[in-house]
Amino acid sequence: MKNLKKTLAMISSVVMAGSVFAACGGSTESTGDTTTAAPAADATTAAAAEGETEAAPAETEAAAEGGDAAATDKLTVLCWNTDDIDPMLKLFCEKTGHTADEFNVKSFGCGGGEAAENYDAYLADANNDADIMFVEADWALKYINDDNATQALSNIGFSDADYADLYGYTIEIGKSTSGVQKGLSWQAAAGGFCYREDLADKYLGVKTPDEFQALVSDWDKFMETAGKVKEASGGTTAMTSTLAGVWQVFSAARTNPWVADNKLQLDDECKKYIDLAKTMYDNGYVIKDLAQWNNDWYAAGQTDSTMGYFVSTWGFGDAILSQAAGGEGGTTYGKWKVVVGPQPFYWGGTWATVATRCNNPELAKEFISFFTTNAETAQAYSESKGEYVSNQKAMEGVLANGSYTGVGVLGGQNQFETLNVVAADINMAGGITPYDSVIKQAFNDAVTQYCQGNYADVDSTIDAFVDNVAASLPDLDYSNFE
Amino acid sequence: MDISSSRKIRSISYAKYGYLFILPFFVVYAFFQVYPLFNTFYLSTQKSTTETGSVVLENVGLDNFRAILFGEGKSTDDAGNVIYKETRQAGAIKKDFFRVMGNTLILWFGNFIPQIIISLLLAAWFTDAYLKVKGKGFFKIVMYMPNIITAASVAALFVMLFSDSQLGAINSMIHNAGGETVPFVSGKDQSRVLIMIIQTWMWFGNTTIMLMSGIMGINPSLFEAANIDGASPNQQFFLITIPLLKPIMLYTMVTSMIGGLQMFDIPYLYNVGTSQNPFTETIAVFIYNHFHNIKPNYGYSASSSVVLFVITALLGSICFAVNRDKDNTPKAKRGAKALKNKLGGL
Numbered sequence: 034m035k036n037l038k039k040t041l042a043m044i045s046s047v048v049m050a051g052s053v054f055a056a057c058g059g060s061t062e063s064t065g066d067t068t069t070a071a072p073a074a075d076a077t078t079a080a081a082a083e084g085e086t087e088a089a090p091a092e093t094e095a096a097a098e099g100g101d102a103a104a105t106d107k108l109t110v111l112c113w114n115t116d117d118i119d120p121m122l123k124l125f126c127e128k129t130g131h132t133a134d135e136f137n138v139k140s141f142g143c144g145g146g147e148a149a150e151n152y153d154a155y156l157a158d159a160n161n162d163a164d165i166m167f168v169e170a171d172w173a174l175k176y177i178n179d180d181n182a183t184q185a186l187s188n189i190g191f192s193d194a195d196y197a198d199l200y201g202y203t204i205e206i207g208k209s210t211s212g213v214q215k216g217l218s219w220q221a222a223a224g225g226f227c228y229r230e231d232l233a234d235k236y237l238g239v240k241t242p243d244e245f246q247a248l249v250s251d252w253d254k255f256m257e258t259a260g261k262v263k264e265a266s267g268g269t270t271a272m273t274s275t276l277a278g279v280w281q282v283f284s285a286a287r288t289n290p291w292v293a294d295n296k297l298q299l300d301d302e303c304k305k306y307i308d309l310a311k312t313m314y315d316n317g318y319v320i321k322d323l324a325q326w327n328n329d330w331y332a333a334g335q336t337d338s339t340m341g342y343f344v345s346t347w348g349f350g351d352a353i354l355s356q357a358a359g360g361e362g363g364t365t366y367g368k369w370k371v372v373v374g375p376q377p378f379y380w381g382g383t384w385a386t387v388a389t390r391c392n393n394p395e396l397a398k399e400f401i402s403f404f405t406t407n408a409e410t411a412q413a414y415s416e417s418k419g420e421y422v423s424n425q426k427a428m429e430g431v432l433a434n435g436s437y438t439g440v441g442v443l444g445g446q447n448q449f450e451t452l453n454v455v456a457a458d459i460n461m462a463g464g465i466t467p468y469d470s471v472i473k474q475a476f477n478d479a480v481t482q483y484c485q486g487n488y489a490d491v492d493s494t495i496d497a498f499v500d501n502v503a504a505s506l507p508d509l510d511y512s513n514f515e
Numbered sequence: 516m517d518i519s520s521s522r523k524i525r526s527i528s529y530a531k532y533g534y535l536f537i538l539p540f541f542v543v544y545a546f547f548q549v550y551p552l553f554n555t556f557y558l559s560t561q562k563s564t565t566e567t568g569s570v571v572l573e574n575v576g577l578d579n580f581r582a583i584l585f586g587e588g589k590s591t592d593d594a595g596n597v598i599y600k601e602t603r604q605a606g607a608i609k610k611d612f613f614r615v616m617g618n619t620l621i622l623w624f625g626n627f628i629p630q631i632i633i634s635l636l637l638a639a640w641f642t643d644a645y646l647k648v649k650g651k652g653f654f655k656i657v658m659y660m661p662n663i664i665t666a667a668s669v670a671a672l673f674v675m676l677f678s679d680s681q682l683g684a685i686n687s688m689i690h691n692a693g694g695e696t697v698p699f700v701s702g703k704d705q706s707r708v709l710i711m712i713i714q715t716w717m718w719f720g721n722t723t724i725m726l727m728s729g730i731m732g733i734n735p736s737l738f739e740a741a742n743i744d745g746a747s748p749n750q751q752f753f754l755i756t757i758p759l760l761k762p763i764m765l766y767t768m769v770t771s772m773i774g775g776l777q778m779f780d781i782p783y784l785y786n787v788g789t790s791q792n793p794f795t796e797t798i799a800v801f802i803y804n805h806f807h808n809i810k811p812n813y814g815y816s817a818s819s820s821v822v823l824f825v826i827t828a829l830l831g832s833i834c835f836a837v838n839r840d841k842d843n844t845p846k847a848k849r850g851a852k853a854l855k856n857k858l859g860g861l
Contacts (some may be wrong), residue, residue: 329683485698
């Protein structure tokens with residue numbers, strides 16, 4: 034018995050010690066990720082990153098201080114992951130002769146939604162260097178409206194004439210509420226509906242993207258086709274994976290902002306969406322209770338359980354479609370095709386803003402203009418990354434050049450030809466407000482609950498939505514809903 | 516004169532080192548516990564706005580408490596006087612606050628009751644002198660294991676197993692067998708029950724070990740005597756073990772209650788998507804979500820924290836008061852004696 038106890042104590046202590054090392058391994062691994070992922074990171078930034086992951090206050094402080102001393106003349110870029118910055122830096126250094134050593138990538142390794150919190154904590158220390166900050170449309174105004182965080186692009190030498198080639202809506206989102214241009218996006222986040230070519234052939238007898246587009250060209254047809262797919266597949270194939278994708282389309286189609294004159298309002302498109310969402314959920318046109326960004330969401334693309342995904346320009350790679358197809362060589366890799374879908378839409382996108390504390394304006398300008406206003410280099414980036422860029426001239430160049438033939442997951446189709454049609458139709462009539470991320474989430478929460486049967490009808494759904502928002506944003510006026 | 520002064524000096528020099536040694540604790544405690552506590556009280560009277568990006572605080576007195584507890588917000592009447600009446604915003608936050616309080620209580624009861632029953636049963640078996648369970652040490656470790664795993668991993672594991680859609684591990688089996696998928700993660704009852712199970716599974720080992728030490732602290736001669744006198748195992752359990760275990764049970768209950776009211780990790784992480792499941796959102800999650808928002812409401816977070824603090828302090832002191840009474844009048848021991856007398860008389 035004594036020996037047994039000793040042995041067990043030994044085993045458990047080894048297990049515990051092992052778990053400690055496992056944790057260490059995990060963190061060094063992630064540290065390794067950040068370092069390899071950020072070619073710019075030298076020893077000091079690596080140390081800073083390590084301090085960050087291990088959350089040892091003293092160490093972080095020391096490392097941050099050390100990092101700053103060395104990073105004062107580096108261009109510090111704040112971002113939430115390195116999906117964009119890595120390929121950007123690679124191309125930038127290749128084409129301009131700058132070296133990665135001149136950059137200090139501060140990636141927080143989190144989702145876009147959590148980035149703001151990390152930025153705030155980072156910016157709270159006035160000693161922390163920041164030159165360029167990446168922001169997402171949903172919360173861009175939080176920083177763009179804050180003169181202590183970001184400064185006008187004209188300060189570092191941009192003029193309005195520079196933006197002539199950019200898609201209008203990408204310029205609009207980069208403006209503060211008072212109309213100062215503070216951010217530019219290198220992406221025109223036009224999206225389309227990606228569908229499984231083999232399933233379309235099997236269930237609908239459709240061979241080409243054009244034929245498929247004819248079947249989904251508006252929402253009525255989309256629903257009708259969804260019904261056919263459901264029936265032909267014996268109920269196993271849903272038209273699209275989640276409602277979240279459908280929502281992006283409706284969200285982009287809004288013609289009124291969420292808040293006007295400090296009053297919350299609900300666009301007609303949103304009301305239409307509530308009805309459509311319920312119908313799709315009840316009829317099984319989406320996979321029941323599947324959550325977006327969940328592992329299962331990606332896994333669905335490798336089964337026959339879904340016909341398609343709504344995908345934005347940044348989503349053709351690993352962010353959505355390639356991963357859903359199982360990666361290169363995956364089960365459905367190359368079996369996808371993209372069409373415009375029921376309505377042209379944009380979804381997300383990242384804007385580059387210049388921090389107020391930027392101490393490196395020349396390089397910051399060179400970097401931002403490289404991917405945006407400079408058509409030639411933006412075209413090079415578009416071709417290398419396979420991303421639909423915000424510069425119209427660059428996109429014309431890519432299509433005319435013909436050297437870019439589309440991402441592998443589409444099996445030979447060039448997504449730019451479709452996205453080009455979409456991008457031309459995007460307008461920002463809906464506008465953005467500083468409250469968008471909160472309100473959109475509140476709306477989607479209410480609709481999800483309605484679909485799952487927790488609210489009786491549309492009115493109580495809207496009521497719940499308004500309550501959701503009112504609890505989070507007490508300073509808005511809710512008189513529109515009384 | 517001489518003697519007293521030298522004595523004084525000596526005593527002071529010793530005390531000085533004593534205080535120096537305990538100083539680090541008080542410094543750390545003041546910085547990480549006392550300051551945040553008082554800051555929470557301060558923040559509960561503030562309203563945070565973020566119009567310009569950075570957070571600006573504004574003193575609003577007890578408005579936050581009015582909003583979360585009574586659903587009353589500040590507005591002006593026709594004459595321009597400040598009045599408090601029910602507003603949409605305050606009503607919504609009040610509804611939310613009571614919803615999350617309800618969730619917290621449901622989830623706590625749902626894991627405390629099965630947990631205490633299972634733990635008591637196991638503790639009684641493992642300490643029974645006549646049952647002689649083999650491999651006690653092994654079982655103790657195995658039962659304690661779930662508590663060692665970080666809550667984040669446990670939640671991730673369960674989310675993976677119980678994902679809602681037909682592609683989840685358990686649901687794919689149900690789906691392939693021809694059944695309707697069950698929303699284990701987002702459904703109202705399903706998600707609550709799952710969280711209760713997780714919490715019970717994580718904490719029953721801890722409670723078992725605590726109760727075992729309590730039972731082992733009972734004088735074995737009582738059991739022996741009862742046994743010789745012919746008491747059945749049930750009688751022994753209900754008339755000796757349980758009464759003498761009360762102090763430990765109360766301690767377990769207090770710690771579990773405080774832990775339960777602050778339940779955060781599993782309900783927060785047993786969730787998919789970007790928004791919180793409204794049926795498992797606890798008060799701690801509510802506080803966190805209002806604090807860490809793109810548009811934070813420090814006031815709501817802090818005032819809810821204060822309410823939670825008051826409730827915890829109140830319930831805690833009730834438990835301790837009950838506990839102290841038991842210590843002063845050892846009814847339990849008298850109960851055991853009464854049993855002994857009764858059995859002895861037979």
